[in-house]
Amino acid sequence: MSSRLAASFAKAKQENRGILGIFVSAGDPDANASIKILDGLVESGVDMIELGMPFSDPMADGPAIQAASLRAIKSGMTLKGSLEIACQFREKHPDIPLILMGYYNPIYRYGVEPFLEDAQAAGADGLIIVDLPPEEDKELCEPSHNSEMDYIRLITPTTLGDRLPFVLEKASGFIYYVSIAGITGTKSAQMESISNAINRIKQVSDLPVVTGFGIRTAEQAAHIASLGNGAIVGSAVVEIIAESDAQNLSVEETAKKVSDYTKSLADAISSHNAEKKIFKLF
Amino acid sequence: MNETQPNSFQTMPDENGRFGIHGGRFVAETLMPLILQVEAAYNEAKIDPVFNERLLYFQKHYVGRPSPLFFAERLTEQYGGAKLYLKRDELNHTGAHKINNVLGQALLAKKMGKTKIIAETGAGQHGVATATACALFNLECEVFMGAEDVKRQKPNVDRMRLLGATVHPVTSGTSTLKDAMNEALRYWVAHPDTHFYIIGTVAGPHPYPEMVRNFQSVIGKEAKEQLIEAEGRLPDALIACIGGGSNALGLFYPFLDDTDVTIYGVEAAGMGIDSGMHAASLTGGTPGILHGNRTYLLQDDDGQIVDAHSISAGLDYPGIGPEHSWLHDIGRVNYVSATDEEALVQFHLCSRVEGIIPALEPSHALAFAAKQLPLMDKEQIVILNMCGRGDKDLEAVLPKLDERGLL
Ligand SMILES: Cc1ncc(COP(=O)(O)O)c(C=O)c1O
Numbered sequence: 001m002s003s004r005l006a007a008s009f010a011k012a013k014q015e016n017r018g019i020l021g022i023f024v025s026a027g028d029p030d031a032n033a034s035i036k037i038l039d040g041l042v043e044s045g046v047d048m049i050e051l052g053m054p055f056s057d058p059m060a061d062g063p064a065i066q067a068a069s070l071r072a073i074k075s076g077m078t079l080k081g082s083l084e085i086a087c088q089f090r091e092k093h094p095d096i097p098l099i100l101m102g103y104y105n106p107i108y109r110y111g112v113e114p115f116l117e118d119a120q121a122a123g124a125d126g127l128i129i130v131d132l133p134p135e136e137d138k139e140l141c142e143p144s145h146n147s148e149m150d151y152i153r154l155i156t157p158t159t160l161g162d163r164l165p166f167v168l169e170k171a172s173g174f175i176y177y178v179s180i181a182g183i184t185g186t187k188s189a190q191m192e193s194i195s196n197a198i199n200r201i202k203q204v205s206d207l208p209v210v211t212g213f214g215i216r217t218a219e220q221a222a223h224i225a226s227l228g229n230g231a232i233v234g235s236a237v238v239e240i241i242a243e244s245d246a247q248n249l250s251v252e253e254t255a256k257k258v259s260d261y262t263k264s265l266a267d268a269i270s271s272h273n274a275e276k277k278i279f280k281l282f
Numbered sequence: 283m284n285e286t287q288p289n290s291f292q293t294m295p296d297e298n299g300r301f302g303i304h305g306g307r308f309v310a311e312t313l314m315p316l317i318l319q320v321e322a323a324y325n326e327a328k329i330d331p332v333f334n335e336r337l338l339y340f341q342k343h344y345v346g347r348p349s350p351l352f353f354a355e356r357l358t359e360q361y362g363g364a365k366l367y368l369k370r371d372e373l374n375h376t377g378a379h380k381i382n383n384v385l386g387q388a389l390l391a392k393k394m395g396k397t398k399i400i401a402e403t404g405a406g407q408h409g410v411a412t413a414t415a416c417a418l419f420n421l422e423c424e425v426f427m428g429a430e431d432v433k434r435q436k437p438n439v440d441r442m443r444l445l446g447a448t449v450h451p452v453t454s455g456t457s458t459l460k461d462a463m464n465e466a467l468r469y470w471v472a473h474p475d476t477h478f479y480i481i482g483t484v485a486g487p488h489p490y491p492e493m494v495r496n497f498q499s500v501i502g503k504e505a506k507e508q509l510i511e512a513e514g515r516l517p518d519a520l521i522a523c524i525g526g527g528s529n530a531l532g533l534f535y536p537f538l539d540d541t542d543v544t545i546y547g548v549e550a551a552g553m554g555i556d557s558g559m560h561a562a563s564l565t566g567g568t569p570g571i572l573h574g575n576r577t578y579l580l581q582d583d584d585g586q587i588v589d590a591h592s593i594s595a596g597l598d599y600p601g602i603g604p605e606h607s608w609l610h611d612i613g614r615v616n617y618v619s620a621t622d623e624e625a626l627v628q629f630h631l632c633s634r635v636e637g638i639i640p641a642l643e644p645s646h647a648l649a650f651a652a653k654q655l656p657l658m659d660k661e662q663i664v665i666l667n668m669c670g671r672g673d674k675d676l677e678a679v680l681p682k683l684d685e686r687g688l689l
Contacts, residue, residue, distance in 0.1 A: 056586040057455065057572060059467050060310040066454055078584040104308060105571045109585030131571065133314040135298065135307050156312040158474050163315055181312055182472035 001207075002125035002150050004097040005173050008047050009208050009229060018225030020045070020266050021210060023101065023234030025052035025068035026085045027077025029245045029254075034072075034085055036251050037241065040259030042093050045266035049089070050128070050232060053082040053102035060130045062185035064235040067242060079106040079115070083122045090123025099152065099173075101128040104139065112140055116147045126150035126173045134167050141170060150174075157181045160197055164204050174208040174229065175201055179215075185235025188214035191223060198228040218268035225269045233265060291538035291614055294605060299488020299575075302611055304604035307487040309574045312471045317574075320478075321489040323394045328496070333389060340385050344418070345375045347382075347500065351508035351665070356635040357648075364518065364658035366651060368638070368668040369505045369533060378641065378670035379501060379529040380411035384480055386497035388415040391478035398422040398477045402466040404431055404459035404525065405596030405643065406438025407670055408482030413447035423447035424477075426466040428458040431595045438674050456589050459525075459599045463573050483526025484603030487574030491603050498532025505665050506536055513663060519544040521654070522667035523647040524617070525561075525596045527603040529669035538614060547606060548650045550592035551619035561590035563602040564610045564617040577604040593622035593678070594642035596670070620649035628652060629672060629679055630688050641670030642679065 001009075012019045022041050027034050041049060054069040054077050061069070079102075086098055100119055107115045107129070119127070126149050132140055134153075141151045150173025158181055159167055168175065177197055179189035198209050211224050212232030225231040240261055244254035294301045307317060327333040341347040350373065354366045371379040384401075391399060399421050403409030409425040416423035425442055429451040432439055442449050450469075455461035463486075470479045484491045484498070509517055520537060522530035524547045537543045552560035560566060563578040570579040572587060580588040580600035590600040609615040628648035633639045640648060647666050655664060672679070683689050 057460065057464055059464055059573075060312070060471065062468075063454070070455075073586055080584075103571075105579075105581070105587075106585035108571055108576075109568075109581065109583070130310050131308045131574075133307065133309060133311050135314065154311045156310075158312050158315045161315070167311065178312065180472075181474050183468045186472065 001173055002097065002148060004095060004125050005150065007095065008097050009174070012047060012230065015270070017269050017272070018228065019047035019210065019230035020221065020225065020269050021048040021050055021212070021230060021232035022046045022237055022262055023050040023052060023232060024237060024241070025054055025065065025072050026082035027054060027072035027075055028068045028238065028241055029071050030075040031077065031081060031085060033251045033254060035088055036255040037258050038089050039092065040255040041262055042096055044259040044263035046262050047096070047230070049096060049098045050101045050234070051082065051086055051098055053079055053100055053106060055103040055106055058103060060183055062183040062235060064185040064238045064242065068238040071245065079110050083118050086122040086124055097125040098123065099126040099128055100124045102130070104129050104131050107140065112143050116144055120147045120149055124149055126152050128152045128154065128176060130154070134170065137170065152176055154178050155201060157197065160200055164200070168205045171205060171207060174210050175205060176232070177201060177209050177211045177228065178213045179211050180213050182213070184213055186214065188216070188220065191227070194224060195227045218264045221265045222268035222272035226272055231269070237262065287612065292535070294608060295488060295492055299492070301605045301608035303569065304576050304607040305488055305491060306576050307574060308571045308576065309487045310471060312474060313467070316470070316474050317487050317489070319394070323390055324489050324493050327390050327393060333393065336389055337386055341382070341500065345381050345385065346373060348504040348508070349373050351505055351512065353512070354636055357632065360631065360635055361652055361655040363655040363660065364662035364664045366655060367509065367663065367665045369501060369665055371501060371529065371667065371669045372638070372641065372671035376407070376411045376414050377673065378407040378411065379498060379532060380408040380482060381414065382500055382532065383482070383494045383497040383528060384408070384411040384415045387480040387493070388419050388421065391421065391480070392419055394478065396476065396478040398424070398473070400424050400426070400466050400470055400477050400479045401482060402426045402459065402462040403482060404462070404598060405594065406431065406435040406442065406674060407596060409447070409449070410438050410441045410445070412480050413442040413445035416447065417445045424450060424469065426450045426452050426462040426469065428462045429453045430457040431459065434678055435595055435674055436677065458590070459595070460587065467573070483528040484531050484605060485526045485573055485575060485577070485601060491575065491605055494528050495531045495535055495605060498528050499535045501529065501532035501667065502534060502536035505533060509663070509665060516540055516543055517665045518658065518662040519546060519664045521546045521548065521647045521651050521664060522669065523548045523597065523643045524602060524606065525599050525643065526601070527606045529667050531603060531605060533665070533667045534615060545615040546650060546654065547615050547617045548646045549617060549619040550594055550597035550646055551621045552591040552593070554621055555619060559591040560619070561592040561597050561599060562619045563600060564606065565619050569607070572601050575604045577601050577607045578610070593625060594646065596641070596643040597646065618650055620646040624649035626679065626682055630683055638668065639672040640668060641672045642675045644669050
């Protein structure tokens, strides 16, 4: 596991809570704002950043993240630009893990080897590439083993059967449990089904399990983070950026709105555990 | 062609769904178990005599196969060179080749116990064919269609609705066929247990390119037999238009190992390749990954997909089936292109001299024939896939013909 990821999970464990990961699209609504928004996320207590590398045809994303990608592309964001944002982030925030998330085509076009080199140099800790299932591991997963970055697997409700050990075989970093069969930002899963899935994954792997897709409220985030090792929130954050953009808010105002929201998530995750502790005392 | 040619052009794809470097299974994990199920079910069905007999039965008595191979004497005269035969898949029930594939996949969906069908459509021909099969086999049908295409192919939207399908206009991205396919995939991700996705062309993740090719190959098999009966020999050349490439591969596949047969695939050059406003992925694109497969794509330097443009909604796609990309790489098939304007001229000509109103898609094939046939000898023979009829295009085409003083 990358040392930053390991430290992040260890710290959360010590505090008896799950981690909070936040997804934003690089360059949404533009490069400059993107950097300010990332700073705000760190200030608000976010444990891990998932930085989306925009793609014109994001097959697994719902309307909110599709729109975020298109806003970023329209503002001139590219894969190279996304790596530059990662690089600037890393200079300012040496300890917060940063995962690059995206689709394979821009990487293929950039070149797999140059991408791995540049992503590592930018200070990325891991990769999540949505349209590369284990069947296509020769493309990027295997070459990535020469880098220090983790190759993070997505597990979905449709993976939980016989396929699970195969998908987890080469997993590293953490396991991203996609809690619904569906695209980002649409429906939310039942707590019970998430809890069952995490138990099933834990039977097969020792890696931390972080859950995402469909998490909106602080309450949901706190509950879900406590079921495994963390929660990831994306569409709900990106929607705040969309709203601020539509209202022509300043970069500072947008970053503040986003970080107010993520602070509410971080606080809920911390106090959820405090409540649990109090119960334990009695 | 050079010495690196394979012994046979009919051995692809490999077990990973690869055609050379193209093809594959580039899908989100949620879909992976589903496409593995489709692959397993298809591999079983392919060799199941009961399945194949049912398919034959519906091809014959419902679609009206075999479709005729017609010697187009007057077009031959007009072009002034090789003899032109038209493989008349526009006479199929629902008016295009699309039904050949849809019947196969719908029977497969039934066999798998699925009750609901998803389809994407561009011109609406695949949507109509799917809605038709769903009515026939008592399946629920949801069709995704770019909002732009809903406007320019209204008669087909009406037909789908009458047949009982729900048409979802897609407004994401650029509101055309590629976005319809994105939305169909997104919908499938969200409904993995109940739904079967009937892809309309030789694209998508493995096994779709292979499966659709095999269901469409009935076109080439018939054409081969019919021409041998009519002329006692194989053709000198084949011509077909290419959107995703299913009608083309259906005609080409049975001839791939007949290396004396020259094969031409005609992409849509829109306003001209140099204008950038076209849909010619092989002529003007580069390899990349979209919709589950690696293939030639229209894309920018950053790997963002670029809009296609064609007067024909059925050809307006920034990719192409992976097997075509492979056939292009190894040089077995020659890929050429025809513009909007050239297609319009042939739409008019074919209607006037053969009494056949061609769809805008095969009008592109005719446009290449108009240039190529005069260069050939009178004893030579060409088969062109008349893969659809033009009724659906009248609203778009008639004003343009009027402007040109052709009506
Ligand atoms: C008549 C007709 N021909 C061709 C096409 C293009 O598809 P393909 O290249 O898969 O044959 C379409 C698509 O809608 C069509 O309706």
